Amino acid sequence: MKNYLKVIIIITFLICILVISIIYNQNQKEQERINEREKLLMEYEGSAYQLHLQIQTDEYDETSNPNDIVLVPTESTESLLKRWKAVSEIFTEIDYPEDTISQGDWLNVQHKLESNRFEMRNASLEIATEMSGESPRSSESIANYIYKGSVYDDTFREFLEENGIEGPDQRRLEQ
Known part of the structure; x- marks a missing residue:
């Protein structure tokens, strides 16, 4: 019975580690997506500033996709x-x-x-x-x-x- 309990504890522990690892990886990927999005937004802002462009965000406001930002000369x-x-x-x-x-x-x-x-x-x-x-x-x-x-x-x-x-x-x- 003691061995059976040890096996259950070890399996539970391994499952917890696996779940934590999966959650951590998902958070890392989400953070990378957020960082990429912020980097792209900064790129649009920088280009608009340097090239004196107007920024149109109508579609971006709906989608939150930085690729929907339009720069107009x-x-x-x-x-x-x-x-x-x-x-x-x-x-x-x-x-x-x-x-x-x-x-x-x-x-x-x-x-x-x-x-x-x-x-x-x-x-x-x-x-x-x-x-x-x-x-x-x-x-x-x-x-x-x-x-x-x-x-x-x-x-x-x-x-x-x-x-x-x-x-x-x-x-x-x-x-």
Whole structure:
């Protein structure tokens, strides 16, 4: 009888361990799904912010599926793309993904823009060195220009004007 009781206790113990293990694995998988979903939501938000896109969540609000989020280009998006394309035509190492843009695959467009950061930095340094002959003050001129349309440096402004990307700066001409 004692052996029978030991067997029952061992079997019960093993079943408990099995149940706990199954529950733990299910919780782990659910947590992974939640993490993936949150990561995708952050990716949509980041792309919308960086590319000045509008986020439409009508369908997402009903389904809670991040793939139902729609990113829509705005006028600011179009301006950013125009600046990016103009710079990429001069610096061919800066990739402009026309096909990805025309497909509206905004997450991949954002990835491509970010993957160009090194090339943008090198081109900015090249412009500053060639045009002024001095050490550059900023290695972010091209990135600032593409992302924000900002031109903080006269040397970079001259480069843009000489290459027909921007019109002449009236403030500089009036001095």
